[in-house]
Amino acid sequence: MRTYLDCIPCFFRQALEGARIVGASTKQQKQIVDEFARKIPGISLEASPPEIARIGYRLLMAVSSKGDPYKAIKQKSNRIALRLSGKLKDRVSRSKDRLLTALELAIAGNIIDFGVKNNLNVKAELKKILAEENRVVHKKSVFHYPEFKRTLKGAKNILYLADNAGETAFDRILIEEIKKKYSDKNICYAVKAKPVINDALAEDARACGIDRITRVISNGTDAPGTILRLCSKEFKRAYNRADMIISKGQGNFESLSNEKRPIFFLFMVKCPVVAKETGCKLGEVVLFYNSRRGLIDEYKSHF
Amino acid sequence: MRTYLDCIPCFFRQALEGARIVGASTKQQKQIVDEFARKIPGISLEASPPEIARIGYRLLMAVSSKGDPYKAIKQKSNRIALRLSGKLKDRVSRSKDRLLTALELAIAGNIIDFGVKNNLNVKAELKKILAEENRVVHKKSVFHYPEFKRTLKGAKNILYLADNAGETAFDRILIEEIKKKYSDKNICYAVKAKPVINDALAEDARACGIDRITRVISNGTDAPGTILRLCSKEFKRAYNRADMIISKGQGNFESLSNEKRPIFFLFMVKCPVVAKETGCKLGEVVLFYNSRRGLIDEYKSHF
Numbered sequence: 025m026r027t028y029l030d031c032i033p034c035f036f037r038q039a040l041e042g043a044r045i046v047g048a049s050t051k052q053q054k055q056i057v058d059e060f061a062r063k064i065p066g067i068s069l070e071a072s073p074p075e076i077a078r079i080g081y082r083l084l085m086a087v088s089s090k091g092d093p094y095k096a097i098k099q100k101s102n103r104i105a106l107r108l109s110g111k112l113k114d115r116v117s118r119s120k121d122r123l124l125t126a127l128e129l130a131i132a133g134n135i136i137d138f139g140v141k142n143n144l145n146v147k148a149e150l151k152k153i154l155a156e157e158n159r160v161v162h163k164k165s166v167f168h169y170p171e172f173k174r175t176l177k178g179a180k181n182i183l184y185l186a187d188n189a190g191e192t193a194f195d196r197i198l199i200e201e202i203k204k205k206y207s208d209k210n211i212c213y214a215v216k217a218k219p220v221i222n223d224a225l226a227e228d229a230r231a232c233g234i235d236r237i238t239r240v241i242s243n244g245t246d247a248p249g250t251i252l253r254l255c256s257k258e259f260k261r262a263y264n265r266a267d268m269i270i271s272k273g274q275g276n277f278e279s280l281s282n283e284k285r286p287i288f289f290l291f292m293v294k295c296p297v298v299a300k301e302t303g304c305k306l307g308e309v310v311l312f313y314n315s316r317r318g319l320i321d322e323y324k325s326h327f
Numbered sequence: 328m329r330t331y332l333d334c335i336p337c338f339f340r341q342a343l344e345g346a347r348i349v350g351a352s353t354k355q356q357k358q359i360v361d362e363f364a365r366k367i368p369g370i371s372l373e374a375s376p377p378e379i380a381r382i383g384y385r386l387l388m389a390v391s392s393k394g395d396p397y398k399a400i401k402q403k404s405n406r407i408a409l410r411l412s413g414k415l416k417d418r419v420s421r422s423k424d425r426l427l428t429a430l431e432l433a434i435a436g437n438i439i440d441f442g443v444k445n446n447l448n449v450k451a452e453l454k455k456i457l458a459e460e461n462r463v464v465h466k467k468s469v470f471h472y473p474e475f476k477r478t479l480k481g482a483k484n485i486l487y488l489a490d491n492a493g494e495t496a497f498d499r500i501l502i503e504e505i506k507k508k509y510s511d512k513n514i515c516y517a518v519k520a521k522p523v524i525n526d527a528l529a530e531d532a533r534a535c536g537i538d539r540i541t542r543v544i545s546n547g548t549d550a551p552g553t554i555l556r557l558c559s560k561e562f563k564r565a566y567n568r569a570d571m572i573i574s575k576g577q578g579n580f581e582s583l584s585n586e587k588r589p590i591f592f593l594f595m596v597k598c599p600v601v602a603k604e605t606g607c608k609l610g611e612v613v614l615f616y617n618s619r620r621g622l623i624d625e626y627k628s629h630f
Contacts (some may be wrong), residue, residue, distance in 0.1 A: 029343055029353070029356050029357060029360060030340075030343065032339055032343070032360055033336040033337070033339040033340040033343065034336070036335055036336040036339055037333075037336040040332055040333065040335070040336065050332070053332050054332060054372065057332060057335055057367065058367055058368035061364040061365070061367035061368060062364070062365075062367075062368060064360065064361055064364035064365075065361035065362075065364060065365060069357065
């Protein structure tokens with residue numbers, strides 16, 4: 025999707041919140057805001073939001089004294105999510121449709137996102153998700169599960185695009201479930217190459233044991249999404265080869281929504297602009313199949 | 328008060344929302360955002376928020392094809408507020424402390440603010456205020472009413488700084504109540520000289536009949552607050568002569584909070600930055616006496 029003018033105030037907010045997390049002084053925070061402001065007039069709104077957000081995050085990283093300022097946050101997210109894994113797996117085991125439950129939990133894990141809400145209490149939020157009365161299943165309006173099942177059945181090469189650290193533990197449960205159901209799938213889990221916010225890196229995939237169940241690759245970038253022209257050859261090969269792409273998070277949706285590939289976007293709607301773009305409500309969980317344009321509208325016309 | 332870095336994303340949001348209200352095309356909206364972004368690095372955070380917001384609003388006015396893009400909104404606010412006047416006066420008449428009730432209503436009228444929330448449903452919001460169970464009196468933490476009464480009693484020249492159109496009808500009730508209690512007061516009602524958002528102009532004061540009960544002057548500026556160095560000589564004379572200043576709205580608080588004059592700030596806390604600055608919660612109503620520094624902290628130490 026393209027960037028909306030409404031994204032601009034939000035970019036400044038994210039830059040400022042990020043600047044504080046990377047430990048920038050007030051003077052440095054002002055410098056980051058000024059530098060980002062200088063870049064605004066040169067920005068094309070045809071670029072996707074993650075492409076522009078990346079400019080802001082690069083300014084942050086340049087002033088950060090810590091190598092990876094979100095490292096501790098990511099490690100904590102991994103620990104908390106892993107600690108919850110037992111309960112999550114129990115829920116999958118108990119459910120009538122194991123794949124659906126694993127899928128729902130994988131989307132629910134997308135609540136771990138410091139780009140959108142930096143003061144998120146991960147543990148409390150996840151507990152909410154686990155509470156039976158708040159099951160995400162109850163409040164979805166775009167959920168292409170039949171298409172997901174059908175595509176999964178026929179797919180050979182699946183590319184799974186990670187989003188945030190911590191969420192990786194939820195992804196693992198879905199991948200395990202897919203592997204349990206179909207032993208013939210070749211799944212590849214793609215993470216970011218360099219730190220950007222709390223996006224998962226290879227070390228997060230390893231911390232959650234993804235590397236023990238499937239192949240982990242890097243997309244070669246530090247963008248908070250998947251900007252294909254910046255991605256590594258290895259990633260693009262996996263991307264082009266895949267006959268099913270499972271894409272986690274809003275950033276990946278924002279950067280890949282115009283692609284004509286068999287992509288299933290799994291995310292929580294976290295901002296008004298994406299709510300408008302998808303026709304969903306803020307906070308809603310979405311499983312959106314992108315194989316052909318207009319499907320989302322067609323789907324919603326039934327409601 | 329100075330401008331916080333957190334105000335910057337909000338300035339962009341306001342510029343964008345305002346651009347839409349003035350009828351700017353998407354291209355013009357982008358131009359406004361770009362032009363405002365270009366000015367950011369040159370801005371000193373020592374300036375008050377209304378000083379910086381004024382830059383944005385001037386960019387809006389430059390592209391506006393309508394002379395006063397908020398005119399219809401302001402007229403509507405005046406009409407709705409005037410229509411409610413009877414009920415408001417009844418409430419004052421029925422109350423044990425008429426001055427207090429008139430004061431509370433004058434602050435409640437500050438909910439009419441398109442700078443902060445442009446899609447405000449004025450009628451619905453005012454109805455809420457009028458509902459007995461939501462009386463503003465129940466949720467205040469800084470409310471210097473004893474100081475207000477004492478200062479009012481001894482004051483001869485009172486300068487009343489208007490905020491928004493519509494709110495003027497509420498101001499009239501307070502001014503009438505003051506005049507009823509004390510016949511010797513010389514009250515002067517100051518409005519903006521040129522359009523800025525929905526701030527009251529002389530025509531709004533007239534529409535609400537303020538000119539029939541007291542003198543109306545202009546402050547000589549188009550700033551969304553009171554920036555003394557820009558104000559007219561006439562205004563500054565009234566300002567310096569006043570032995571009590573009743574200042575309405577957050578914009579006037581933001582621009583005058585550092586002044587050492589006997590100012591009573593009456594406003595609703597409408598943003599997190601002002602909430603932090605005052606130690607109040609968002610949405611809270613405040614009557615804050617500024618006569619000497621530290622009073623707000625002293626007051627709050629009792630809680």
